[in-house]
Amino acid sequence: MSQSRFEREARIQFSPEGYELDTLSVRAGQHRTAEGEHGDPIFTTSSFVFSSAREAAARFGGDEDGNIYSRFTNPTVQAFEERIAALEGGERAVATASGMAAIQSLVLALLKQGDHVVCSRSVFGSTVSLFNKYISRAGISTTFVDPTDVSAWEAAITPTTRLLFMETPSNPLAELTDIAAVAETAHRNDALLAVDNCFLTPALQRPLLLGADIVMHSATKYLDGQGRCVGGVLVGRDKEMEEVFGLIRTGGACMSPFNAWVFLKGLETLPLRMRAHSESALEMASWLQQQPGIRKVYYSGLPSHPQHELACQQQSAFGGVLSFEVEGEREEAWRFIDATRMVSITGNLGDVKTTITHPATTTHGRMSVEEREAAGVREGLIRLSVGLESLDDIKADMQLGLDALRN
Ligand SMILES: *Cc1c(COP(=O)(O)O)cnc(C)c1O
Numbered sequence: 001m002s003q004s005r006f007e008r009e010a011r012i013q014f015s016p017e018g019y020e021l022d023t024l025s026v027r028a029g030q031h032r033t034a035e036g037e038h039g040d041p042i043f044t045t046s047s048f049v050f051s052s053a054r055e056a057a058a059r060f061g062g063d064e065d066g067n068i069y070s071r072f073t074n075p076t077v078q079a080f081e082e083r084i085a086a087l088e089g090g091e092r093a094v095a096t097a098s099g100m101a102a103i104q105s106l107v108l109a110l111l112k113q114g115d116h117v118v119c120s121r122s123v124f125g126s127t128v129s130l131f132n133k134y135i136s137r138a139g140i141s142t143t144f145v146d147p148t149d150v151s152a153w154e155a156a157i158t159p160t161t162r163l164l165f166m167e168t169p170s171n172p173l174a175e176l177t178d179i180a181a182v183a184e185t186a187h188r189n190d191a192l193l194a195v196d197n198c199f200l201t202p203a204l205q206r207p208l209l210l211g212a213d214i215v216m217h218s219a220t221k222y223l224d225g226q227g228r229c230v231g232g233v234l235v236g237r238d239k240e241m242e243e244v245f246g247l248i249r250t251g252g253a254c255m256s257p258f259n260a261w262v263f264l265k266g267l268e269t270l271p272l273r274m275r276a277h278s279e280s281a282l283e284m285a286s287w288l289q290q291q292p293g294i295r296k297v298y299y300s301g302l303p304s305h306p307q308h309e310l311a312c313q314q315q316s317a318f319g320g321v322l323s324f325e326v327e328g329e330r331e332e333a334w335r336f337i338d339a340t341r342m343v344s345i346t347g348n349l350g351d352v353k354t355t356i357t358h359p360a361t362t363t364h365g366r367m368s369v370e371e372r373e374a375a376g377v378r379e380g381l382i383r384l385s386v387g388l389e390s391l392d393d394i395k396a397d398m399q400l401g402l403d404a405l406r407n
Contacts, residue, residue, distance in 0.1 A: 029264070040076070048069070070254070070257060076258075080264050081095050088215050089202075092245075095231065095233045099220060114160055117141070119143070120165065125365075125366060150182060167195070174305065178314070183211030199319050199321055200317075202215075204315050213236055222273070298324065320350065330379040335404045337401065343355065343356045343394065353389070384398075
């Protein structure tokens with residue numbers, strides 16, 4: 001007996017209700033075409049055609065749904081948006097050209113002149129510059145606070161505060177913010193809470209389920225996971241995401257279909273990779289902590305981390321990034337880095353390849369000395385994004401750095 005069209009559709013399309021995270025990361029967001037393709041297709045097209053002038057008019061007028069132009073919507077980009085929204089547990093996602101474009105769009109779409117932002121002082125270096133140098137020109141001011149102190153967030157709120165912005169764990173010092181507590185503070189004051197979830201991804205931490213309103217990602221990092229493309233995304237409720245979508249479609253900071261396809265492939269292995277990154281990073285952090293020449297290791301998975309308990313509550317593991325301070329200053333940190341042989345010296349993180357960075361002179365180099373001091377990014381600090389190479393090989397490389405400290 002032949003299947004009805006309905007039965008056929010139900011069999012080849014996936015509906016995400018009731019499925020676990022590992023399943024969603026592989027299957028959510030794919031809408032198969034009539035070709036019945038198994039893999040996710042890439043729609044590399046700038047515009048879409050209409051069957052008639054009447055249909056064109058209806059689409060442009062908003063009377064009929066459907067694609068018009070890839071700055072507005074593109075099926076591959078939408079597949080990525082649906083998959084990340086399912087993983088974060090949000091109603092809708094909007095993809096952007098980069099992580100920074102996501103933050104900029106979030107602020108410009110949801111805030112206006114005269115509004116105020118409270119932001120963790122331990123956020124990504126460009127995020128600080130964006131708020132201080134550029135967002136401020138739109139008449140939106142920002143106060144930076146100690147991310148670990150919930151009462152500091154509360155104290156910084158003014159009658160014009162509309163947005164609280166945090167990154168937890170922070171880069172590069174792994175300071176944590178209590179998401180549920182700050183979400184409660186935000187909502188009691190009629191403000192939104194946005195969380196940069198770059199370091200843990202929905203595989204290890206789901207801020208929306210803890211009360212946050214918006215999650216932001218630099219897809220460039222773990223969502224891709226293999227260091228290929230730059231991209232970003234915001235996830236939240238329909239209401240706020242509709243505003244963000246309006247700005248992206250008009251302002252043009254959209255994601256390319258090709259990059260969206262790469263990120264879709266990245267999401268398929270996200271939970272698997274994040275578990276492996278976390279396991280290796282925990283082992284590296286414990287090992288580094290015992291080595292002579294290392295002053296301190298910053299990693300929320302260590303029982304010695306001052307917020308280890310909070311980490312266990314709001315995260316399901318501790319992620320792949322750790323930092324450590326060598327005994328000494330810039331010279332010693334550079335000597336350590338230069339003595340390694342395999343790990344990549346690069347500013348990027350969240351890659352299958354282990355990367356090593358001197359934050360004070362690279363990722364955080366554009367901050368003023370005062371801003372850097374306040375964020376605790378010292379000259380002896382080194383950041384390691386632990387990849388998926390053999391742990392023994394990564395350790396051997398770190399040993400070369402440690403040996404160089406002694407010479
Ligand atoms: C890299 C990064 C960003 C910026 O993302 P881009 O894709 O480089 O624009 C923002 N936040 C964090 C935590 C990052 O690591």
